[in-house]
Amino acid sequence: MIKKFTSALNLKSGHVDLSHGGGGRAMTQLIDELFIKHFDNDLLRQHNDQALFSVPAGRLAISTDGHVISPLFFPGGDIGSLAVHGTLNDVAMSGARPLYLAAGFILEEGLPLADLERIVISMAAASKAAGTPIVTGDTKVVERGKGDGVFITTTGVGIVPEGVNISGNRASPGCAILISGSIGDHGVAIMAGRENLQFETSIVSDSAALHGLVADLVAVAPAAIRCLRDPTRGGLATTLNELAKQSGVGMAIAEDRIPVKAQVKAACEILGLDPLYVANEGKLVCVCEASAAETLLAVMQQHPLGRDAAIIGEVIDDPHGFVQMATTFGGRRIVDWPVGEQLPRIC
Amino acid sequence: MIKKFTSALNLKSGHVDLSHGGGGRAMTQLIDELFIKHFDNDLLRQHNDQALFSVPAGRLAISTDGHVISPLFFPGGDIGSLAVHGTLNDVAMSGARPLYLAAGFILEEGLPLADLERIVISMAAASKAAGTPIVTGDTKVVERGKGDGVFITTTGVGIVPEGVNISGNRASPGCAILISGSIGDHGVAIMAGRENLQFETSIVSDSAALHGLVADLVAVAPAAIRCLRDPTRGGLATTLNELAKQSGVGMAIAEDRIPVKAQVKAACEILGLDPLYVANEGKLVCVCEASAAETLLAVMQQHPLGRDAAIIGEVIDDPHGFVQMATTFGGRRIVDWPVGEQLPRIC
Numbered sequence: 001m002i003k004k005f006t007s008a009l010n011l012k013s014g015h016v017d018l019s020h021g022g023g024g025r026a027m028t029q030l031i032d033e034l035f036i037k038h039f040d041n042d043l044l045r046q047h048n049d050q051a052l053f054s055v056p057a058g059r060l061a062i063s064t065d066g067h068v069i070s071p072l073f074f075p076g077g078d079i080g081s082l083a084v085h086g087t088l089n090d091v092a093m094s095g096a097r098p099l100y101l102a103a104g105f106i107l108e109e110g111l112p113l114a115d116l117e118r119i120v121i122s123m124a125a126a127s128k129a130a131g132t133p134i135v136t137g138d139t140k141v142v143e144r145g146k147g148d149g150v151f152i153t154t155t156g157v158g159i160v161p162e163g164v165n166i167s168g169n170r171a172s173p174g175c176a177i178l179i180s181g182s183i184g185d186h187g188v189a190i191m192a193g194r195e196n197l198q199f200e201t202s203i204v205s206d207s208a209a210l211h212g213l214v215a216d217l218v219a220v221a222p223a224a225i226r227c228l229r230d231p232t233r234g235g236l237a238t239t240l241n242e243l244a245k246q247s248g249v250g251m252a253i254a255e256d257r258i259p260v261k262a263q264v265k266a267a268c269e270i271l272g273l274d275p276l277y278v279a280n281e282g283k284l285v286c287v288c289e290a291s292a293a294e295t296l297l298a299v300m301q302q303h304p305l306g307r308d309a310a311i312i313g314e315v316i317d318d319p320h321g322f323v324q325m326a327t328t329f330g331g332r333r334i335v336d337w338p339v340g341e342q343l344p345r346i347c
Numbered sequence: 348m349i350k351k352f353t354s355a356l357n358l359k360s361g362h363v364d365l366s367h368g369g370g371g372r373a374m375t376q377l378i379d380e381l382f383i384k385h386f387d388n389d390l391l392r393q394h395n396d397q398a399l400f401s402v403p404a405g406r407l408a409i410s411t412d413g414h415v416i417s418p419l420f421f422p423g424g425d426i427g428s429l430a431v432h433g434t435l436n437d438v439a440m441s442g443a444r445p446l447y448l449a450a451g452f453i454l455e456e457g458l459p460l461a462d463l464e465r466i467v468i469s470m471a472a473a474s475k476a477a478g479t480p481i482v483t484g485d486t487k488v489v490e491r492g493k494g495d496g497v498f499i500t501t502t503g504v505g506i507v508p509e510g511v512n513i514s515g516n517r518a519s520p521g522c523a524i525l526i527s528g529s530i531g532d533h534g535v536a537i538m539a540g541r542e543n544l545q546f547e548t549s550i551v552s553d554s555a556a557l558h559g560l561v562a563d564l565v566a567v568a569p570a571a572i573r574c575l576r577d578p579t580r581g582g583l584a585t586t587l588n589e590l591a592k593q594s595g596v597g598m599a600i601a602e603d604r605i606p607v608k609a610q611v612k613a614a615c616e617i618l619g620l621d622p623l624y625v626a627n628e629g630k631l632v633c634v635c636e637a638s639a640a641e642t643l644l645a646v647m648q649q650h651p652l653g654r655d656a657a658i659i660g661e662v663i664d665d666p667h668g669f670v671q672m673a674t675t676f677g678g679r680r681i682v683d684w685p686v687g688e689q690l691p692r693i694c
Contacts, residue, residue, distance in 0.1 A: 023580025025684040041482060047515060093397065094395070094397045106413050140413040140415045234371050338371035
């Protein structure tokens with residue numbers, strides 16, 4: 001490799017400018033001194049526009065997710081770690097073992113290089129912790145006022161083990177519905193970080209890679225798991241409505257079984273939000289055959305990311321596809337689809 | 348599937364709003380009535396957060412590319428067709444046969460739904476023509492003034508045939524350098540479309556999917572092809588410098604062998620640009636063993652996308668990694684790396 005740069009990237013006080021997206025020397029320097037340095041793997045180091053990897057014959061899962069969260073840094077994570085976890089989780093929700101990630105950056109002119117470095121370091125740490133290297137990528141720069149700091153679109157691929165058949169359309173009446181832990185942490189942490197909504201809370205985002213937890217579940221009862229989905233934008237309520245719609249069934253859940261931290265509950269009351277609709281980034285919903293529910297619950301509770309897991313209800317026969325909830329007051333209510341997210345840019 | 352929408356998406360006069368990225372009913376409607384309707388394939392129709400597909404044992408290629416081109420619509424294409432071609436081509440430049448695409452949309456609040464529909468229809472047509480369905484995706488919406496209409500990050504996966512070993516670091520002295528056609532068409536077409544740079548030209552973007560041409564080349568001389576790369580941002584000059592740097596060699600090209608359309612040459616003169624640095628979206632550079640150069644040239648010239656292909660030079664021994672060019676005036680000059688792109692947001 002021939003060294004071509006006259007001086008190192010100014011990571012202390014420099015800023016992203018349009019040349020960093022131009023395909024020339026400035027972009028190559030950004031890639032070498034920031035992305036390749038931290039993501040650090042042989043495939044990326046080849047400097048090709050694509051990465052090659054070998055797979056055995058079988059089924060692969062692919063998923064892509066754009067990350068536009070605001071603010072970029074929040075309690076419990078940042079857009080970098082989130083961009084790794086978000087996509088890994090979508091791959092894992094098919095029961096797959098994630099293998100590799102690709103990352104596309106859209107940077108806004110003027111973004112401090114120090115912020116970008118912090119994000120890249122966090123992303124590198126998340127991908128290393130998860131064992132899924134970022135093997136290929138792309139960088140674009142848009143003019144000031146045409147973006148918002150940085151957007152990161154990640155794509156993941158993984159291998160689906162044989163005998164696993166998980167899909168949102170496989171819920172059937174009688175199946176149990178599990179959640180792997182308390183809901184609403186991510187959304188509340190983000191809201192607390194927004195400039196115009198500051199309030200005191202020690203709640204941090206639950207942003208985490210769930211593929212280890214999924215692997216444990218799949219190892220124990222591969223055929224009994226019907227649906228897995230992480231309740232991100234729109235929260236638990238939206239995920240249950242999606243699964244009900246896809247499967248053509250109803251869902252009956254019990255409010256008092258759904259784990260919600262006291263602080264999240266309090267914050268939601270202050271903000272006028274319903275925790276059922278608040279985003280999560282480290283939780284999963286599992287719909288499984290009733291006979292396997294207790295076993296899968298125990299597996300979740302033994303995993304660090306599933307300690308507060310609970311069985312929250314069951315799938316019922318309902319041609320209308322409604323999600324209904326027994327409230328703590330003894331009533332019943334429909335948990336409807338939201339129109340949109342309660343606050344935009346939560347992920 | 349249970350129908351949940353009270354009225355159809357207003358594709359005539361409606362606009363993207365924040366609810367379309369919220370994960371709820373509005374987003375589901377956008378996905379159903381726009382993305383799934385036009386991309387139209389079984390994997391997408393499953394409404395899962397990931398797509399599963401089967402592969403034989405072997406090597407896969409993955410590539411990702413963000414598209415931020417401005418304007419969104421330009422002579423010869425739009426951001427939708429470009430987002431398909433750009434990523435397909437990056438996958439194909441490994442010699443791979445592209446299989447599937449994933450697409451992540453970042454929409455700006457206020458984008459006319461009619462524009463989005465036009466883009467989606469164009470993207471669907473490009474992916475169908477190429478035989479590579481868009482099997483999974485994601486939609487985010489950012490507030491007005493935090494984006495620029497629409498950004499599309501696409502990711503492609505493909506299968507690399509056995510016996511193919513194409514990489515930017517495999518150029519060696521004596522190899523021939525081929526280009527599949529005239530350079531600068533895309534960049535000039537985009538510049539002509541920019542509001543502040545209007546001039547008369549009938550040049551259209553060369554945006555095209557090159558995997559068919561690559562398949563023809565690979566079929567004829569799989570082992571003789573050392574490097575393939577599409578000279579996009581930064582143009583031919585940048586691609587040759589990249590390959591020289593990766594391979595630790597020099598390159599010697601001849602200006603009079605490089606095909607440039609008269610109109611492109613004229614436009615570049617008016618704008619003060621060098622066509623060597625102007626972006627292409629439907630051309631490839633091929634570095635191959637000298638013995639196979641004429642054969643590969645003939646294959647290119649027989650393909651509709653390679654009719655104007657030419658052998659433009661050869662790889663030479665040079666520890667400095669310089670790209671040098673014999674000019675039409677009989678001199679020699681170094682074709683250096685650009686710092687950035689001559690005009691931003693060309694792709």
